[in-house]
Amino acid sequence: MxxxxxxxxxxxxxxxxxxxxxxxxxxxxxxxxxxxxxxxxxxxxxxxxxxxxxxxxxxxxxxxxxxxxxxxxxxxxxxxxxxxxxxxxxxxxxxxxxxxxxxxxxxxxxxxxxxxxxxxxxxxxxxxxxxxxxxxxxxxxxxxxxxxxxRMSVWSVFCYGFGLQKLFPHSALFNSEAYGGFDRQSERExxxxxxxxxxxxxxxxxxxxxxxxxxxxxxxxxxxxxxxxxxxxxxxxxxxxxxxxFGGASEQVYSGKMVKLFAGKMTLAEKHWPAWQLSLARIAMRIAVWLRATGVPVLGALTGRERWKRAGDEWRIVWQRRKDWMDGYPDPS
The missing domain is CATH 3.90.550.10 (Spore Coat Polysaccharide Biosynthesis Protein SpsA; Chain A)
Incomplete structure (x- = not known):
């Protein structure tokens, strides 16, 4: 350097x-x-x-x-x-x-x-x-x-897996990680x-x-x-x-970003969760990606929209690369 x-x-x-x-x-x-x-x-x-x-x-x-x-x-x-x-x-x-x-x-x-x-x-x-x-x-x-x-929880991972946080973005229950319902207009811990x-x-x-x-x-x-x-x-x-x-400026490929994001989340779970919660997180995350990898391409085919077709291709890549994120990041040593 x-x-x-x-x-x-x-x-x-x-x-x-x-x-x-x-x-x-x-x-x-x-x-x-x-x-x-x-x-x-x-x-x-x-x-x-x-x-x-x-x-x-x-x-x-x-x-x-x-x-x-x-x-x-x-x-x-x-x-x-x-x-x-x-x-x-x-x-x-x-x-x-x-x-x-x-x-x-x-x-x-x-x-x-x-x-x-x-x-x-x-x-x-x-x-x-x-x-x-x-x-x-x-x-x-x-x-x-x-x-x-x-903080991430088994419940928040479950809600992500089944898209509940997208369906109810303003819900503190279903979008708990993002503090759904908090308008960011006041101070808080x-x-x-x-x-x-x-x-x-x-x-x-x-x-x-x-x-x-x-x-x-x-x-x-x-x-x-x-x-x-x-x-x-x-x-x-x-x-x-x-x-x-602006967000994501250095990561132009969506699938590459998501692989790193999931690897980070799984690493976090490995460090801070007991084994039984980690097992549930892995199952929920696999379901989340599989549903998107199979469902988004169908949506693209039905609507004919290029945006959904491209998104479907990216999610397929994330699913194909699941071994890169399922166990989190490797020990750098």
Whole structure:
């Protein structure tokens, strides 16, 4: 891994906040995300630590060229010679972080005015939480509820398997993981804050050892938040800190994303569930994917819609690759 030459000129001596970003093949949107930090971070003492996971589009060089005046000051770019995955790359950046708090920020985000200051103010007001998150919108500026989650359960996996969360999206019973029925208009304690916009006390991060690097991508923040409870953390959400999260920019193939997502979920279940619950989760997840792999193509044939036909092809691939996700991610050692 190569590091941009450092310079202390203009750099905060000891920043309050270390912002960590991991990018892969998303030069244009990563530059926009970084620019939004500089544009809206007035009054916040921060450093930006960006790890580029060996992007073939030359992201690291483009970012360095765009923000040449910030290199070694508030921005530090690390170009990896391999794709480390999300968890490992964040851990490496966190080792270099000097701030009292660490903010994980996705490269496919845009900070809205006042977001950083609002989140930090919220953290100062609720220090017992130790992990904090805000409200996200999608690219059309519609509410995106995925910035927070409830912990996965056998019941929530069952509801996903049989599509109950799609049939009743606003139900706290049938869509429990997504906090169905919660309108994201008020503060509350939550189980999980999404890693796209997650603020954490730096000392807590270090006590936890950061992300479990077995999680190559997806569910690593769920594992982090669940483990943090053993140290007294009670993650909280505030609607006053807002960002735009475009989502999935570095994962263009739907089947590839779902394989990683299911692998992350099964890894999470293996770590935190007893054996009997894990067995039920595997059965429910197999049923979920099989139903989609067989049902969606039929829907595509009946409707003639290309969208459903393409989705059917993707779900077939996810089913064919079930050995890649059924037992979770392999032990990295």
């Amino acid at each position: 190569t590091q941009t030459p450092a310079s202390t000129t203009g750099a905060p001596a000891s920043p309050d906040l270390s912002i960590i970003m991991v990018s892969y093949n998303t030069a244009t949107i990563t530059i926009a995300a970084l620019q939004s930090v500089f544009d809206t971070g007035t009054g916040v003492s921060f450093e930006l630590l960006l790890c580029d996971n060996n992007s073939p589009d030359g992201s690291a060089d483009q970012i360095k060229a765009k923000f040449a005046d910030q290199l070694g000051k508030r921005l530090h770019v690390f170009a990896s010679d391999e794709n480390l995955g999300f968890a490992r790359a964040n851990n490496l950046m966190a080792e270099r972080a000097r701030g009292r708090r660490i903010l994980l920020l996705n490269p496919d985000t845009i900070l809205l005015p006042g977001a950083l200051q609002s989140l930090l103010t919220f953290a100062e007001r609720t220090p017992e939480a130790r992990i904090w998150g805000g409200r996200t919108y999608d690219g059309e500026r519609r509410l995106d509820p995925s910035s927070i989650w409830a 939550v189980d999980i804050v999404s890693g796209c916009y997650l603020l954490i006390d730096a000392d807590l991060w270090r006590k936890l050892g950061g992300f479990d690097r077995r999680f190559y991508m997806y569910a690593e923040e769920a594992d982090l938040c669940l483990r943090a409870r053993a140290f007294g953390a009670r993650p909280r959400f505030t609607p006053t800190s807002e960002i735009v999260h």
